[in-house]
Amino acid sequence: MWVIDMTKPNVVLINCDDLGYGDLGCYGNPVNQTPAIDKLAGEGLRFTSFYAASPVCSPSRAGLMTGCYPPRVSINRVLFPGDPYGLNPDEYTIPRMCKDNGYRTMIIGKWHCGDQPECLPGHYGFDHYYGLPYSNDMGMQTGRTDTSRFPPLPLLLDDAVLEEQPDQRGLTERYVEQALRFLRQDSAEPFLLYLAHMHVHLPLYAPQNFVDASQNGDYGACVAAVDWSLAVIVHELKRLQQYENTILIFTSDNGSRGGMDQNCFDPLQPIDGPSNAPLRGSKNTTWEGGQRVPFIFSWPARIESARRGTTTPALAANIDLLPTLARLIGGRLEPSNPPIDGVDLADVFLTGAASPRQEFVYFGSGPTVSAGSPLEAIRCGQWKLHLFRKGKKVHELYNLESDQSEAINLYAQYPDLVMDLTQQANVYAEQLGDVNRDMIGSAVRNCHVTASPRPLTDYDPNHPYIITLYDKSEAG
Numbered sequence: 522m523w524v525i526d527m528t529k530p531n532v533v534l535i536n537c538d539d540l541g542y543g544d545l546g547c548y549g550n551p552v553n554q555t556p557a558i559d560k561l562a563g564e565g566l567r568f569t570s571f572y573a574a575s576p577v578c579s580p581s582r583a584g585l586m587t588g589c590y591p592p593r594v595s596i597n598r599v600l601f602p603g604d605p606y607g608l609n610p611d612e613y614t615i616p617r618m619c620k621d622n623g624y625r626t627m628i629i630g631k632w633h634c635g636d637q638p639e640c641l642p643g644h645y646g647f648d649h650y651y652g653l654p655y656s657n658d659m660g661m662q663t664g665r666t667d668t669s670r671f672p673p674l675p676l677l678l679d680d681a682v683l684e685e686q687p688d689q690r691g692l693t694e695r696y697v698e699q700a701l702r703f704l705r706q707d708s709a710e711p712f713l714l715y716l717a718h719m720h721v722h723l724p725l726y727a728p729q730n731f732v733d734a735s736q737n738g739d740y741g742a743c744v745a746a747v748d749w750s751l752a753v754i755v756h757e758l759k760r761l762q763q764y765e766n767t768i769l770i771f772t773s774d775n776g777s778r779g780g781m782d783q784n785c786f787d788p789l790q791p792i793d794g795p796s797n798a799p800l801r802g803s804k805n806t807t808w809e810g811g812q813r814v815p816f817i818f819s820w821p822a823r824i825e826s827a828r829r830g831t832t833t834p835a836l837a838a839n840i841d842l843l844p845t846l847a848r849l850i851g852g853r854l855e856p857s858n859p860p861i862d863g864v865d866l867a868d869v870f871l872t873g874a875a876s877p878r879q880e881f882v883y884f885g886s887g888p889t890v891s892a893g894s895p896l897e898a899i900r901c902g903q904w905k906l907h908l909f910r911k912g913k914k915v916h917e918l919y920n921l922e923s924d925q926s927e928a929i930n931l932y933a934q935y936p937d938l939v940m941d942l943t944q945q946a947n948v949y950a951e952q953l954g955d956v957n958r959d960m961i962g963s964a965v966r967n968c969h970v971t972a973s974p975r976p977l978t979d980y981d982p983n984h985p986y987i988i989t990l991y992d993k994s995e996a997g
Contacts, residue, residue, distance in 0.1 A: 529622065529711040529850050530820065531767040533754065534615075534842070536585065536715070537747055538578065538631055538656070538722040541777025542813050543798030544744055550796060552736040553744040557752035558817070561771060563830045565819030566870065570921075572838040573775045576804050576811035577886045578656065579633050580894070581774040581839065582717075586614040586634065586645065588843030588863035590884060592894040592953040595968035597887030600635060602659055602672055603976035606890045607635020607969045608645065613858045615843050616646030619713040622852040627703045628652065629696050630717035637971040641680050647715070650679050651699045654977065657689055657719040657726075658996035661980070661989070668980035674991075675977045685978050686986040689726035692719060693746045697753050704757050711850070716754070720747050721777070721795065724993035740794045765822045768849060772839060773814040775804045778997070801927045807883035807897040807910070809927060818870050820849075828873060835876035836900070841866045859966060882949045885911075890968060893954035893961065899946040906932075906942040909957045918942075 542548060546555040547562040574584025579600045580591030586608065587594050594612055616626045628642045630652040635641070642650040653676060660674025673685035676692075687695075696716065703714055720727075720743040727735075727742035731749070735741035751771065758764035777795030795803075802808020816837065818824075840863040847854050848867040868874035883898035898907045903922035907915050918932040918939055932939060954962030 529624075530822070531711050531758075531763055532619065532624075532713045532846060532850070533758075533767055533769045534713070534715045535751065535769070535771045536582070536717045537771075537773040538718055538720060539775065539777050539795070539804055540721055540744070540747070540773035540815065541779055541795050541797040542800050542810065542815060543779070543796035544721070544777060545815055547817075548815055549798065553741045554734070554736070555744060555748045557748045557755065558771060561751065561755070561769065561819050562817045564821065565769070565817055565824060565829060567832045568816040568818070568837055569832060569834050570836050571772065571814060571816035572812045572881050573773065573814050574812075574838060574840050575884060575886065575894075576775045576806055578631075578774050580884070580886065582631075582633050583608050585774075585839040585842060586616075587612045588840050588861035590840065590862045590882060590949075590953055592884055592887070592962060592965060593860075593862060594966055595890060595893075596634065597884075597890050597892065597894045599886065600633060600655065600890075601670070602636060602655060603974050604636065605971045605974040607637055607640025607971070609967060609969045610639060610644040611859075612645070612966075613843075613854070614645045615846060616642075616713060616715070618646070618843065618847050618852055618854070619850065620646045620648075622850055623710055624713050624850070625706070625708055625710045626713045626715075627699075628715040628717065629699050629703075630715075631656065631719055632717070635969065636977055637969075637974055638680060639971065640969055641677070643680055649703070650677055651683075652677060652696065652717065653692075653719060656722055657692075658723050660686060660991060662724065662991045662994055662996065664994040665990075669976075672976045672980055673978040673984075673986065677977070682977055684987075685984065686988045686991075688987055689719070689724070689991065690728055692726075693750055694728065697750045700750075700754055701757055704754070704761060704763075716750070718747055718750070720744070723778075723995040723997055724991055725995070726991075726993070738794065767820070768846070769819040770842070771815065771817040776800070776802070776810045776812060776814060778803050779810070799926050805886065807885050807907070809905075809921070809925060812883060820870070823871055831873075833869070833873070835866075835869050836878045836881060836902075837866055837869065837876055838863070838878065838881055841878060845870070860964065880945065882946065882953075884953075887956055893956050893965070895957045896946060896950050896953070896955040897957075899942055899949070901942055901945060904938060904942065906939060906946070908943070908946060912957060914957075
């Protein structure tokens with residue numbers, strides 16, 4: 522067996538799609554079967570105040586890759602097939618940082634930071650790519666007639682379309698197959714594997730055995746498929762004797778569809794479908810349920826046995842992973858790199874130190890890419906101030922330490938605190954903009970814009986698609 526450079530840890534970053542805070546057993550879900558994920562939490566650290574950069578996917582993933590709040594890099598809404606916009610290839614990203622430090626890199630699954638040729642993963646530090654470039658509901662589905670807006674769903678290998686309209690029921694298994702091929706490569710380089718699941722985004726397709734065993738319908742089956750994939754990857758890392766020195770991160774790009782605009786959890790009622798319990802709200806909102814997501818960190822070689830299986834309320838976000846991983850793998854972010862919003866959480870992970878993140882700003886989805894994002898709320902310590910919701914000004918203050926469901930509005934009781942938090946939000950608005958107040962940020966960088974964009978596929982009535990139309994009409 523080849524010998525990997527053990528002075529640097531491997532990194533496996535697993536990012537689910539629309540997986541809610543309350544969807545896992547280790548976060549209290551009583552029906553979804555997640556033994557492998559729960560075991561990972563038992564061997565590592567589980568965070569209860571970890572945030573995605575956005576309540577929707579493209580901005581969240583751009584934030585994860587760059588360590589920036591989405592409006593800083595001008596990815597402010599969900600990108601669609603053939604969109605002219607994409608993450609600027611000049612941005613410094615997690616895979617690029619890993620490449621600079623001697624890593625081989627691969628992304629498997631959902632990219633969703635641009636589908637034009639110059640915006641595919643190979644331009645951001647990934648050696649290889651296998652997966653869907655955007656959401657799995659952006660292909661041809663029953664009930665849709667506009668194939669120009671929703672052309673055949675492309676499965677990519679590096680920068681080329683490998684298949685159109687793939688059978689989604691077997692796609693997670695194919696992702697795992699590609700992951701194993703990558704892990705088994707005969708190379709002395711440490712590796713970064715970014716596995717970005719299509720689950721549990723609509724439409725929900727899972728292998729029949731998971732459907733048959735599910736206590737939560739197709740949704741529970743898709744969660745089980747994600748859990749199975751983790752079990753296989755952990756088994757392979759152990760077989761290759763790489764598990765101990767592998768940083769394994771498990772999280773989600775935003776909250777689930779469960780919850781809507783009210784409390785989504787009643788302990789007396791059975792869970793049906795997605796859950797953000799006990800948080801309020803869902804994806805597309807800046808309630809806690811829209812952006813507070815599961816986060817598990819494991820590194821057996823460096824986490825002391827006494828700290829394994831612990832839960833931490835430390836404030837953290839996916840924009841913190843770039844500077845944190847840079848330190849953990851022995852790299853550094855140079856002063857010449859573009860400014861970021863992430864902070865280094867290495868000491869939080871390794872020693873249980875207090876989090877250096879004191880604030881988190883909630884940007885909603887913008888109306889257009891170029892217009893910016895609405896700054897809707899800000900959290901500082903235990904306090905969260907809501908400023909706007911869907912373009913309308915609101916006056917709401919919650920103590921998340923005692924009221925994580927955001928049920929008791931304390932706005933009128935703490936006017937000085939409201940003023941302080943509003944002033945802090947104003948600083949971010951001046952730098953990053955705020956659609957609600959027509960403010961253009963002073964520190965915003967341009968995204969990439971393709972002059973003559975076109976989708977990766979075009980509908981061909983003579984093509985022998987294995988799935989002509991996906992038979993489920995659910996989307997979103």
